[in-house]
Amino acid sequence: MSFLSVQNIKHSYFTKSTAVAALSDISLEVKEGEFVSFLGPSGCGKTTLLSIISGLIEPTEGRVLLEGQPISLADAKIGYMLQQDYLFPWKTIEENILLGLKLSKRLTEQSKSASLNLLRQIGLIGVETQLPKQLSGGMRQRVALVRTLATEPKLLMLDEPFSALDYQTKLKLEDLISATLKQFNKTAILVTHDISEAISMSDRVLLFSPGPGRLHKVFDIPDVIKNLTPFEARNHELFPEIFQTIWKELESFETFKK
Amino acid sequence: MKPSKNNADLLHKQYVHSLKREKRKVRLYQLLIFLLFFTSWEFSSKMKAIDPLLFSSPSKIIDLLFSKLHDGTLMENLSVTLIETIVGFILGTLLGTLLAAILWWSPMVSKVLDPYLVILNAMPKVALGPILIVGLGPGYASIISMGVIISIIITTIVVYTAFREVDSNFLKVLRIFGASRFQCFWEAILPASFPTIISTLKVNVGLSWVGVIVGEFLVSSKGLGYMITYGFQVFDFTLVWLALLVIAVFATVMYQIVAFIERKIVKE
Structure with missing residues (x-):
């Protein structure tokens, strides 16, 4: 039994005139203590999938199991970081x-x-x-x-938490978050459209393709890079190679559309 | 380095000085308008350029002010109206916010009630006066109700809009922590809407004065509104003007108090 198990998730958004398929048949597993990235262009449903895994949205089909139990907001086992801090300004x-x-x-x-x-x-x-x-x-x-770690969540969701920061702050924060999560042996899922960020922070990169969102390909990051801090990883000699591989896959979506 | 720093200091001093000068100028003109208004009023009344019966004159009003202060009737009428207005606008704001909370709580209720709110908002509430007076009896209850009814619907609409405009990501943070709907309301929706609630308070101060004065026109035997109708009935327009000026002063004071509270809260 894996730590987090996402089974055959399908999801559609309904409007008065149409039903838009956002996710089609997504299954994946995450091990305890693993850091996984969801990478993909906008509109590939990665944030929707994150919301489903955290229990914020009920999927049209499929289920999510955390330690063998169906996910529920009431258990408060999930931590979630948003694009911006969303600290309550009056507190x-x-x-x-x-x-x-x-x-x-x-x-x-x-x-x-x-x-x-x-x-x-x-x-x-x-x-x-x-x-x-x-x-x-x-x-x-x-x-x-x-604030997210204070409740000792089992699983951490990072929804583009660096996107609103300047570049230098972003690099520093990547290192800090990576070190902190490793120290507490937390399992985390990062949603991003930044290839370098995905490679430097994660153990595995899951690439999603758009229209409707599906899991396109999984890239395992080699151990030498996994064990480095995100900043060091960006400067490792293997880094450009992995970047190029993922970049080509992303490019292939574009040609597919044409 | 040093001379340029001194230079910057000097320029800053000049800037501060010019700000002060401008402020003094504004105050001076304000005072001039005030004096000009009252002296020309006094003068044209004396010269009979305006009808002294209708417009009275500042000196007569001041004389009356002192005699009414002396016999205690002004304080009595003023305190009645002040209490009615304060209670009216606090109740109007609280009940309006409560109604807005109910609408936020249940989207179904808000959808169903939407057209009724529009009708109630469009209707001139003072027209309900006679019904209130017969229903609640002539007295505090019906006059305070006038003050409440005139401000409650607009408060509901404005505050409910503010509730709905709170960034949904704050709710997302709370829901992830397993918060109930009440906790979402208490921790995010209500505090985030405090600035709006305070600013409706400002509007409601004015509205409640209208409600209370109209209420007093219709029934009462006490209050500033009563002073106005009484003065009108006996053709003592000095009394009417006295009541009007007292209302202007106290409405302004109440508005400034609310504005002060607003600055305190919004600063935080």
Whole structure:
């Protein structure tokens, strides 16, 4: 039995005039502690699939099992990071990071100090009583990571969490998130359209093709690159080769359309 | 480096100074308009350029103000109207927000009620006055109801719109944490809409004054609205003007208080 099992997912969006197939028959498995990327052009349904796996959307067909159990929002086993931090602007940093624990009634002295410790570990010191707008974009996304990890989710969803940041901050945050997830042995799924980001961060890259979204190809990242930090991986000699392979596959969608 | 820094300091000082000068200028003109208005009013009334019976004059109004302050009737009427207005606009805002919350809670209810809200909003609420007075009896209840009814529907519509415009990604964050619909409302929808609620408060201050004054026109034997109708009936327009000026002052004060609260909350 695998950690996460996605079985024969089909999904359609309905409007008054049409039914649009967003995902067609997607099955995949993720092992515990693995970092997987969903890569693909816009419109390939990768964010829809992420929403289905996290239980936000009910798929038209198929099912998602986490540790053999059907996924449910009520269990709060999932962490989700969005494109932007979405910290609540009227709450202090401390209130923001403790929000998940408070909502699931798991806020104890112990869990509170663990969360505040995590905030310090991630390099944010003395910001507890500040409001989100007093922090920079990179710092806010780090707070969002702490908020996500505070509830100790089994599975982490990263929905293009670096896309709103400047390039330098993005590279630094990639390293930080990668190291943090490895340290806690978290399983994570990253949605991105950035090939380099996918290669440098993941153990496996799942390439999706559009119209309707289907799993096109799976790329296993070699161990030498897996064991490097994302920044080092970008500079490894094997990196351009993998990039080219994935790039060609992506190009093939374009010619297919013509 | 040093001279240029000094230069920048100097320019900054000049800038601050020019801002101050501009502000003083604005205040001066405002004061001039105020004085010009009241002196020309006084003067043209004395010269009978305007009908002194209808327009009275500032000096007569001030005389009346002191005599009404002295015999206590002004304070009595003022406090009645103030209490009715404050209760009316707080109730109007609270009930309007509550209604908006119900609409947000149930999309079905909001769809069903939509045309009725449009009709209620379009209808001139003061026309309900006679019905309220007969139904609730002449007194505080019916006058406060006028203050409430005039502001509640517009509050509901504005606040409900604000509820719906809250970024759905905040709700996504909460739903992932397993939040219930009530928790979503309490943690995201309501606090995110506070600025809108406060600004409807500003509108409602004005609306409640209208409701309460009209209510007092219709029934009461106390209050500033009563002072106006009484003055009108005995053809004492000095009394009418006194009531009008007192209303203008206190409506402005209430508006400024709400604006102050708004600045405090929005700053946070």
